[in-house]
Amino acid sequence: xxxxxxxxxxxxxxxxxxxxxxxxxxxxxxxxxxxxxxxxxxxxxxxxxxxxxxxxxxxxxxxxxxxxxxxxxxxxxxxxxxxxxxxxxxxxxxxxxxxxxxxxxxxxxxxxxxxxxxxxxxxxxxxxxxxxxxxxxxxxxxxxxxxxxxxxxxxxxxxxxxxxxxxxxxxxxxxxxxxxxxxxxxxxxxxxxxxxxxxxxxxxxxxxxxxxxxxxxxxxxxxxxxxxxxxxxxxxxxxxxxxxxxxxxxxxxxxxxxxxxxxxxxxxxxxxxxxxxxxxxxxxxxxxxxxxxxxxxxxxxxxxxxxxxxxxxxxxxxxxxxxxxxxxxxxxxxxxxxxxxxxxxxxxxxxxxxxxxxxxxxxxxxxxxxxxxxxxxxxxxxxxxxxxxxxxxxxxxxxxxxxxxxxxxxxxxxxxxxxxxxxxxxxxxxxxxxxxxxxxxxxxxxxxxxxxxxxxxxxxxxxxxxxxxxxxxxxxxxxxxxxxxxxxxxxxxxxxxxxxxxxxxxxxxxxxxxxxxxxxxxxxxxxxxxxxxxxxxxxxxxxxxxxxxxxxxxxxxxxxxxxxxxxxxxxxxxxxxxxxxxxxxxxxxxxxxxxxxxxxxxxxxxxxxxxxxxxxxxxxxxxxxxxxxxxxxxxxxxxxxxxxxxxxxxxxxxxxxxxxxxxxxxxxxxxxxxxxxxxxxxxxxxxxxxxxxxxxxxxxxxxxxxxxxxxxxxxxxxxxxxxxxxxxxxxxxxxxxxxxxxxxxxxxxxxxxxxxxxxxxxxxxxxxxxxxxxxxxxxxxxxxxxxxxxxxxxxxxxxxxxxxxxxxxxxxxxxxxxxxxxxxxxxxxxxxxxxxxxxxxxxxxxxxxxxxxxxxxxxxxxxxxxxxxxxxxxxxxxxxxxxxxxxxxxxxxxxxxxxxxxxxxxxxxxxxxxxxxxxxxxxxxxxxxxxxxxxxxxxxxxxxxxxxxxxxxxxxxxxxxxxxxxxxxxxxxxxxxxxxxxxxxx
Numbered sequence: 008x009x010x011x012x013x014x015x016x017x018x019x020x021x022x023x024x025x026x027x028x029x030x031x032x033x034x035x036x037x038x039x040x041x042x043x044x045x046x047x048x049x050x051x052x053x054x055x056x057x058x059x060x061x062x063x064x065x066x067x068x069x070x071x072x073x074x075x076x077x078x079x080x081x082x083x084x085x086x087x088x089x090x091x092x093x094x095x096x097x098x099x100x101x102x103x104x105x106x107x108x109x110x111x112x113x114x115x116x117x118x119x120x121x122x123x124x125x126x127x128x129x130x131x132x133x134x135x136x137x138x139x140x141x142x143x144x145x146x147x148x149x150x151x152x153x154x155x156x157x158x159x160x161x162x163x164x165x166x167x168x169x170x171x172x173x174x175x176x177x178x179x180x181x182x183x184x185x186x187x188x189x190x191x192x193x194x195x196x197x198x199x200x201x202x203x204x205x206x207x208x209x210x211x212x213x214x215x216x217x218x219x220x221x222x223x224x225x226x227x228x229x230x231x232x233x234x235x236x237x238x239x240x241x242x243x244x245x246x247x248x249x250x251x252x253x254x255x256x257x258x259x260x261x262x263x264x265x266x267x268x269x270x271x272x273x274x275x276x277x278x279x280x281x282x283x284x285x286x287x288x289x290x291x292x293x294x295x296x297x298x299x300x301x302x303x304x305x306x307x308x309x310x311x312x313x314x315x316x317x318x319x320x321x322x323x324x325x326x327x328x329x330x331x332x333x334x335x336x337x338x339x340x341x342x343x344x345x346x347x348x349x350x351x352x353x354x355x356x357x358x359x360x361x362x363x364x365x366x367x368x369x370x371x372x373x374x375x376x377x378x379x380x381x382x383x384x385x386x387x388x389x390x391x392x393x394x395x396x397x398x399x400x401x402x403x404x405x406x407x408x409x410x411x412x413x414x415x416x417x418x419x420x421x422x423x424x425x426x427x428x429x430x431x432x433x434x435x436x437x438x439x440x441x442x443x444x445x446x447x448x449x450x451x452x453x454x455x456x457x458x459x460x461x462x463x464x465x466x467x468x469x470x471x472x473x474x475x476x477x478x479x480x481x482x483x484x485x486x487x488x489x490x491x492x493x494x495x496x497x498x499x500x501x502x503x504x505x506x507x508x509x510x511x512x513x514x515x516x517x518x519x520x521x522x523x524x525x526x527x528x529x530x531x532x533x534x535x536x537x538x539x540x541x542x543x544x545x546x547x548x549x550x551x552x553x554x555x556x557x558x559x560x561x562x563x564x565x566x567x568x569x570x571x572x573x574x575x576x577x578x579x580x581x582x583x584x585x586x587x588x589x590x591x592x593x594x595x596x597x598x599x600x601x602x603x604x605x606x607x608x609x610x611x612x613x614x615x616x617x618x619x620x621x622x623x624x625x626x627x628x629x630x631x632x633x634x635x636x637x638x639x640x641x642x643x644x645x646x647x648x649x650x651x652x653x654x655x656x657x658x659x660x661x662x663x664x665x666x667x668x669x670x671x672x673x674x675x676x677x678x679x680x681x682x683x684x685x686x687x688x689x690x691x692x693x694x695x696x697x698x699x700x701x702x703x704x705x706x707x708x709x710x711x712x713x714x715x716x717x718x719x720x721x722x723x724x725x726x727x728x729x730x731x732x733x734x735x736x737x738x739x740x741x742x743x744x745x746x747x748x749x750x751x752x753x754x755x756x757x758x759x760x761x762x763x764x765x766x767x768x769x770x771x772x773x774x775x776x777x778x779x780x781x782x783x784x785x786x787x788x789x790x791x792x793x794x795x796x797x798x799x800x801x802x803x804x805x806x807x808x809x810x811x812x813x814x815x816x817x818x819x820x821x822x823x824x825x826x827x828x829x830x831x832x833x834x835x836x837x838x839x840x841x842x843x844x845x846x847x848x849x850x851x852x853x854x855x856x857x858x859x860x861x862x863x864x865x866x867x868x869x870x871x872x873x874x875x876x877x878x879x880x881x882x883x884x885x886x887x888x889x890x891x892x893x894x895x896x897x898x899x900x901x902x903x904x905x906x907x908x909x910x911x912x913x914x915x916x917x918x919x920x921x922x923x924x925x926x927x928x929x930x931x932x933x934x935x936x937x938x939x940x941x942x943x944x945x946x947x948x949x950x951x952x953x954x955x956x957x958x959x960x961x962x963x964x965x966x967x968x969x970x971x972x973x974x975x976x977x978x979x980x981x982x983x984x985x986x987x988x989x990x991x992x993x
Contacts, residue, residue, distance in 0.1 A: 046296050049259060049281045053130075053151040056137060061086050061103040064146065073122070073153070092121060106134045106147050117154070129158045201276065201299035207292060209233040221276075221301055223269030234297070239267040250280070254295055257282045263302065275306040345420060345442035348427075351435055353377045365420075365444055367413035378440075383411040398424050398438060407445065419449045483514035495889070538669055540693045543583040545575065545619075549610065552590050556606075559598050566605040567598070575612040579619060580694030585666045589674075592659045593623040593686045601627035604683070617692040618672070624685045630678040638676065639664045663688075723749040724840070726776035726847050730754045731761040731792065732809065733784040734934030736905045737832070740941045741779065741809075743897055744836045750843070757784045758792025765801060775804060777846055779830075782810040782821060783933050790824040797825040805846035807839075811937040811952070833940020833948050889982045890943030898943060905942050906981055910988035913975045920971055928967075929958040932974070944981065950974040 047054060048068040056065035063082045066074070074090045076082050087099040102113055113134040120130040131154045137146040197215045204213040214229050222229070222237050229236065242264065253260040260280040267273055276299035282292035345365055348357040358373050366373070366381050373380065386408065397404040404424045411417055420442035427437045490507040493499065499507070553569050560567035590608070597606045604626030611620045630638060639660050667674040671691030678684035728750050732738045742752045753775075755761040761778070768774050778796075782789035793806055808821035811832040818829045828842050892898035912935060919928035932955045939947030954970035979986055 045283060046281065046298075049279075049296075051152070053149075053153075055082075055149050055151075056146060057103060057149065058146045059107050059144070061100055061107075070151070073151075095120065102134060103147060106136055107144055110136050110144060112136070117158070128153055128155045130154070201301065203229075203234075203297045203299075205233065205295045205297070207294055209295070212294070217301075218299070221268065221274055221299075222266070223272075228269075237266040237268070239265050239273055241265050241273075254280050254282050254292065257284050257292055263306075264299075274301065274303040276300060277302045343443075345444065347373075347378075347440045347442075348437060349377070349440070350437045353438070356437065362442075365412065365418055366410070367416075372413075381410040381412065383409050383417055385409050385417075394424070398426050399435070401426050401428060401433065401435060408442075418444065418446045421445045480518060483518050486514045487511050487518075536669065538582040538585060540580055540582065542578050542694075543581045543586060544578055545610075546571075546577055548583055548587055548590075549608070552587060552594065552608070555591065556594050556598060559595070560606060563598065563602070565598065565601055565603060567607075568605065569608045569610070571610040572612060574614070575610055575619070576692075579617075579690070579692040581670060581690055581692065585670060586690060589663045589666050589670075589688060590621060590623075592663050593621075593688070596659065597623050597625035597627065597684070597686070601625045601683075619690045619692065620687065621690075622685055622687045624683070626683040629680045629682050629684055630676070631680050635676055635678055639674070724844055724847060725749050725751075727751045727773070728753070728843075729761060729764060729775045729778045731756075731758065731778060731784070731789065732781040733757055733930070734781075734938050736908060736938035737781070737834075737934065737941065739901045739904065740898075740938065741834060741839075743901055744834065744839065745779075745843075747897055748840050748843075758787030758789060758795075761792050762787075762795060762799075765796060765804070766799075769801075777843060778804055778806045779809050779843075780806050780826065781937075782808055783930070785930055790820070793821075793825040805849070807842060807846065811933060811948075832937035833945070887982045888944065888946065888977065888980045891945070892943035893982075895943075902942060903983065905938070906983045907985075907988075909978050909981065909984055910986065910991075913978055914989045916971055916975060920968060923964075925958060925967075928971070929955060932958065932971070935974070935978075946977055947974070947981075950977055 050067060051069055053070040053073050054065075054067040055063055055070045058064050062084050063086070066076075066079055066082050071077075071079060071082060074082060087096040087103075090096075091099065098118075102116075105111065106113060113132065116132050118130060118132065120128045122128050131152045133150045134147050135149075136144045137148050139145050197217065201217040201221060202213075202215040203211055203218050205211050211229050211232055211234070214226055219226055219229070224236070246262075250260050250262065259282070260278075262278060263275060264278050265273055265275050278300075279298045281296045281298070283294040283296060284291075285293055345361045346357075346359040347355055347362050349355050355373050355376055355378070358370055363370055363373070368380065394404050394406070403426070404422075406422055407419060408422050409417055409419050423441045425439045425441070426435045427439060428434065429436045490510045494504055494507045494511070549569055549571065553567070557567050594606065594608060605624075606626075607622075607624045609622040609624065611622075612618075613620070664674045667688045667690070671693065672689035674686065674688040676684060676686055728745060730738060730741055730745070730752055732741065732754065733756050738754050738756075742754065745752045753764065755764055758780075761780070765775065765778070780789040780793055784792075789808065789810070793808075796804070796806070805827045806825065808818075808824075808826040808829045809832065810817065810821065810829075821829050827846055830839050830842055890898065890902055893902065912931060915931055916928060919925070919931065932951050936948050936951035936955055939945070939951060950970070950973050954967070954974050957967045957970045978984065
């Protein structure tokens with residue numbers, strides 16, 4: 008609805024005209040009147056002024072339209088009862104009376120209203136007392152805004168509270184003179200917005216304090232400049248052109264602008280630019296008024312709140328922007344925090360919805376109570392004493408509190424309590440408590456702390472395990488290396504040398520046991536350990552265990568006894584290897600930890616459930632309850648100190664427990680400190696009753712098969728083999744072994760050449776009887792070559808994987824690629840020939856090849872590659888490394904050629920390292936690793952494996968260089984090595 012008369016159009020008033028004629032200075036005031044009147048009428052907010060009797064004295068255009076009036080004259084002198092329903096009018100009148108009589112302010116209060124169209128509305132009102140120059144209250148000034156759309160949008164998003172609790176309380180003085188009225192209007196505007204005024208050329212003529220505050224410039228620095236002074240340079244030319252054309256045309260422009268402050272920081276403002284148009288009808292603006300709202304924080308939050316509507320973003324921005332204004336601060340806090348207010352005695356006078364939600368109390372239950380209603384009783388008296396002393400002294404208190412809700416649940420809040428002081432006396436009139444729910448954060452911290460402690464415990468346990476494992480490995484290794492050095496001395500008697508060999512073998516077997524335990528545990532943890540289910544002769548298994556352990560018990564002077572019930576079956580179906588492993592481990596531990604007394608193995612049988620039970624009982628040192636809890640954990644021992652008496656790695660019991668569970672049983676412990684322990688485990692018989700009678704036949708058949716395989720190793724074979732190996736030294740060595748066994752050998756340097764040779768042989772109908780395939784080669788490795796051979800239809804040719812990788816899982820990887828069997832480097836000639844004999848026999852049977860292809864000769868035997876009992880040559884100097892097979896007839900034929908090629912390998916390794924050709928270096932080191940042990944240099948294989956590991960794991964270049972240097976220096980110590988050839992090779 009258009010107004011017939013502007014409430015601020017005072018310039019045409021006859022009295023004013025007469026006053027101007029008498030005093031020209033009044034013209035300046037009237038010009039300001041026009042200026043502020045235009046500004047007030049341009050606002051969308053409803054602005055009005057009432058006297059002490061709650062009658063309207065002033066209304067802007069927006070307020071006139073809201074009340075449905077045609078002009079200001081239709082409103083002046085009337086009250087709320089003339090425009091609103093009686094109940095609503097009484098509330099308005101009561102609020103106005105309270106503001107006028109008490110001087111208090113109503114700040115941004117959200118309340119329902121009714122428009123002239125009868126539709127329900129939500130109005131955001133602010134009422135403040137209006138004072139004269141002497142400070143006396145002469146009325147009130149009110150500002151209201153129709154926020155119906157915003158509230159409904161917030162309700163539809165369910166992100167805002169049911170009712171926005173906003174009360175904007177503002178009282179200003181209403182001047183009896185028009186100049187004072189305009190002054191208070193300007194004051195109200197300065198409190199709500201950032202204001203600047205320019206002339207027609209855009210030069211700044213006025214800025215308020217908020218403009219100076221946000222821009223960082225003083226008023227003196229701004230006056231006379233234009234707004235380019237705060238231009239950030241981030242707006243496009245089109246943006247600025249559209250803005251300029253709008254205001255020059257006399258139209259209001261509204262938009263968001265990003266400005267730059269004096270210190271270089273950027274800030275966002277929601278800008279309204281209002282042209283000042285003279286009342287004489289000239290549309291050319293004589294100046295401009297810019298009204299800004301600081302929306303910097305809103306813009307920053309907008310990136311994280313993309314899903315919210317523009318109205319909600321504006322509300323959040325308004326709340327955060329007005330951090331220093333009491334009313335807006337309350338609104339912002341209500342959206343994001345748990346808020347409560349109390350009087351000076353601590354009685355709750357206000358709580359927001361979030362407080363009710365987290366405490367489970369209603370607002371009615373809370374108001375009038377104190378905060379003891381949510382006291383959990385978990386904080387000390389000193390805690391609250393310090394809190395009360397802080398806030399009673401007028402200081403802000405901050406801390407974390409654990410409260411108890413109505414339903415007895417506990418929750419954590421991060422709390423800030425702010426005293427409310429009455430100026431100017433500074434007396435505390437109450438307190439505001441602002442809280443944030445940190446219950447989830449506390450739970451996360453507790454979980455992280457628990458995880459941290461668990462990780463630290465695991466790290467400590469593994470560290471202790473590594474120290475123990477190092478000790479357990481180094482002890483036998485010291486014996487092996489020491490006795491190997493003694494064995495190399497040619498003047499030692501044969502009997503003594505044999506004793507040295509037995510010592511080396513015994514310590515080697517101990518090392519093998521450690522490694523097997525570690526690999527077994529790793530397989531169990533990974534779920535890759537496969538158990539057998541074959542006939543198991545219990546009496547034989549127990550007898551073997553007894554014969555193995557009796558000497559140890561006798562050596563310690565303790566009694567060892569096996570007690571077996573009569574009805575225990577002779578044979579069950581299980582995995583005899585793993586069953587023996589568990590029994591040996593538990594009984595060995597019993598002997599180790601028993602200084603005197605007896606160790607017994609008691610065996611019993613439950614026919615109904617077909618469960619076999621073993622009890623290993625000792626009279627040893629026993630275990631405390633704490634030790635019993637940790638004893639079955641990997642890497643754990645009863646005594647982890649560095650001075651522990653009994654040794655061991657802590658793997659045995661963990662592995663035994665898992666093996667027993669895989670065998671279908673359970674492992675348990677009962678123990679008493681100082682009196683002994685009993686380890687009990689059960690094993691499930693996996694055979695059906697009808698199969699018991701066939702067990703002995705199965706065992707005998709298996710033994711015959713094993714005997715047949717063993718005999719094959721004493722035969723001389725014949726067949727045509729393809730050896731695929733990129734290392735020339737390995738090719739030479741393997742060829743000699745295989746030819747010595749009677750086989751015809753052809754060689755290929757990589758997988759691609761092997762494919763070509765197999766295809767050519769197929770064309771000639773002279774196919775190979777077996778392929779020995781190295782898995783690590785350039786151009787095409789063994790995995791790819793094997794897979795392609797199988798895809799091309801060569802499925803009947805047996806393929807043996809030949810690799811220096813002996814880790815668990817490598818065998819399965821080779822078999823998955825299509826290989827039939829697996830052999831590791833350095834080459835073990837006996838095992839290799841045994842595997843070849845088995846596969847040749849199987850292939851001959853399946854393919855029915857002519858008998859001339861494979862023939863056995865019982866009169867010939869394979870030459871074993873082993874250190875000779877005597878020495879036919881002179882013992883080299885101590886610093887020189889001599890091949891362990893130097894006197895073996897087979898190796899002596901190829902050893903000089905191998906040593907002669909070593910300088911070339913050393914030169915190549917250094918060249919690859921210096922030029923950072925790491926892949927070439929790894930392949931060469933891998934070849935040396937595979938060939939060193941085969942030629943009698945196990946130390947070369949060991950160092951090459953270390954270097955290859957450094958390269959494969961992408962260690963630091965200095966670590967790789969150090970490992971290669973150790974390898975090269977050791978190679979240079981080999982008997983017959985000619986270092987001068989390195990330069991020639993380079």
